[in-house]
Amino acid sequence: MTEAYVALEGGHVLEGRGRAPGTARGEIVFTTAYTGYEESLTDPSYEEQILTFSYPLIGNYGVREERFEDDRVHPRGVVAKELTEDVVDWLASEGVPAVDHLDTREIVTDIRDGGAMKCGIAVGEDVTEEDALAELEQCKAMSDHTDIGAQVSVDEPVAHGADNDGETVALIDCGAKGSIISSLLERDATVHVFPYDADVADVEAVDPDLLFISNGPGDPVNFEGAITLVEEFVEDTPVAGICLGQQIVAEALGGSTEKMTFGHRGVNQPVLDLESGQVVMTTQNHGYTVADPGEHLEVTQINVNDDTPEGIDGIEYDVLTRQYHPEANPGPEDTLDFFDDVLAMASERADTRAVPADD
Template sequence: MSDAYIALADGRVLEARARAPGRTRGELVFTTAYTGYEESLTDPSYAEQVLTFSYPLIGNYGVRTERFESESVQPRAAIARELTDDVADWLAEEGVPAVDHVDTREIVTTVREEGAMACGIAAGPDATPEDAVEEMEACKPMSDHVDIGAQVSVTEPTVHESADGDVDVALLDCGAKGSIISSLTERGADVHVLPYDATPEDVAAVDPDVLFVSNGPGDPENFVAAQEVVDEFAGDLPLAGICLGQQVITSALGGSTEKMAFGHRGVNQPVKDLRTDKVVMTTQNHGYTVADTGPLEVTQVNVNDDTVEGLDSEELDVITRQYHPEANPGPHDSLGFFDEVLDLATSSRRVAAD
C-alpha cells in the first residue's frame, strides 16, 4: 500500500513510497545527471522546486559534506526511482520530503512534453492523495516568488581570501554555489560576497576589480537590485556572470529573458563556441534563458536548441556563461572561464593604468 502521493498540475496523482515524510509543493523539474546528487540537492538554484532524478539509483556512493554546494538541501522535495538509505536519512534529517518507487521516466516525459509544472507532495503514514492535491493547488508560479533571493543569499557581506589576493571580486550572491567561490579563490582572487540586494554603494565600498553576478533560482526579472547594480557599473567595471547572472546582466543592459518549457538541468549539455567551432560538455541548471541579448555578442550556443550559452562585449568588458563552468561534479571542459574572468579584470586595470 502506498504511503506517498505526487499530484501533478495535469490532474494526475502518482503513488509512491515515502522515504522522508512531509507535505510540500514546488515547480516540478528533472535533472539528467547520473552522478552529483549531493551537489544537485544543495544547489540554491533549485529553491522552490521539486527535483526529479532521471537516473534510477540515487545514493550509491553515500553522502559527503565536502561535496555540498551550500549548507542545506535546497529543493522543496526529491523524487527518484530508488533512493538509498543514506540519502533518504539525510533528507529526513533536513526535513525535506522524499519519495521513490515511482516511474520517473513517466515524470520526465511529462515535463518534457508539457513543461515544468506545479506539483504537490504528501509523504508519510497519514498521507492522502487529497493532501498532495491541496499542496499542488497552492503552488505559486516561479515568477511569483518575487523575493526568492532572500532564501538563498548571504545576509551580511563575507570575504573569502585566496593565498595570493591579486584580484578583488565583488560577487552578488543571488544563490551562489560554493564551488564558484572556490574556483575564483583558487586562482588568486579575494571574493567579497555581497547580499543579492546589495546597493551600488555596497559594491563601491569593496573597490573591486570585477563585478560578478552569481547563479540563483527563479525569474531573473525579480532580481531588481542586482540589475540596478549592473546598470550603475556597466562600462566602468568589468562584469561577469554565471547562469542567472548572465540573465541579470543582459536585462540590465537592455536585453530580455524568457521562461523555457522545461529548462536545462544536468551534466551532459553540449555547448558550441562560435569563435572556435569547438563543442564542450557542460553542467547546467536553469529554467530561464536570454531572449534578446541587447548590446552583447553571442559567443556560445546550446547544440540541442540554439539557446544562448555565452555572451561577450569587449567595449563593456563583459563575459557571461549560461551554464556552470565550475562544473561540480563535472565535466570540467569549461573551467577556463574563471581564468578569462580574472584576465579580464587584470587587463582592464592595466588599460586604466596606461
C-alpha cells in the first residue's frame, strides 16, 4: 500500500491511505461543503492551502470540466475520509497529492481548537513520517506569501463580451473564479480582466463604469496594486468586491483586516441583512475578515454565527462588497442579485456622467 502522512503544526502526524502521490506543504483548512468539490478544488482562493473535506465521501458524482472555476487545481494537497477513483485520477493527473482513510473529524477538531495551521504531506511508495515533517518545516504562513497574486492572476489584460451592450467592468483578477466573470457577462456587461498589479492608467484607458475587485488567495494586505486602484478610482467610479475584494476595499478606504482563527468554508453559512432582517444561506471560503470598516464604509450584513462583516456599503462613495460568494458555484444561488445591484450602481453613475453640465 502507498504510504501517506499528514504532519500538522506542533508535530502531530496522521497516517492515511496514499491516493495521489507527491509531497506538499500549505496551510491546512477545512470545508464543510458536501457537494461542489470540482468547484472548490479549482477555486484560486485555495492556492498554497491544503484542503480537508469534512464531508466523508468526495467524488460521488464524477469530475466534469464544465464545473471548473479555473483551468487547474489550486489546493496544494487534498485530505478526505474517502475519495472516489474519479477524483483521485484527476488529482494525480494534476500532480496534487491526495490522502484518504484518515479521521478527518480529528483534523477538523485540531483546526477548530488550534486555528488554521501549517501542514506537510507526503504520499508515495517509500515516503516516511519524516518526509511529511520536512515539508511542514518549510511551510510558510499564508501572510508570508507576499506575491501570491502573481501565481493566480492573468499576465495580460483580457476582454470578454466586447459585443455586449451593458456596463463596462474593469475586473481586477486577484485569482478570480470563472463564475464571477460569467455572472457579469450574463448580465450583458463587457468585462476587461486586468492583472492583480495593473497600473491605474491601463485601467483608466477602458473608462470603466465599475471597478470590480475579485476573490483571491492569501492576505489582502499583500495586494498593494489593487488597494491603490480602489483609492484612485473610488471618487469617480463605483467599486464592487467579492471576498478578498471586500477585504481590499476596506484596506483601501481606511479600514483594517485580520486573520480569523479558522475562517469560514462551506455552502451553508447564514448571513443576516441588517436592514431587511432577512437571512440567506451563502457559500464561503475565507480565512481573513474585515476587522474595522473605517469611517467611509458601513457594515450592512453580518454572519449569524460570529457577527463578522459579510456585506459592506460605501457611506459617501458608491461601494458594494460581499465577504461571501454571491456567484455560488458551489452552493446556493440566493445571492446572485448582488450582480444586478452592482451593475445598477454602475449604470446610474454612467447615466449621471453622461448628462452634460447645464452651464
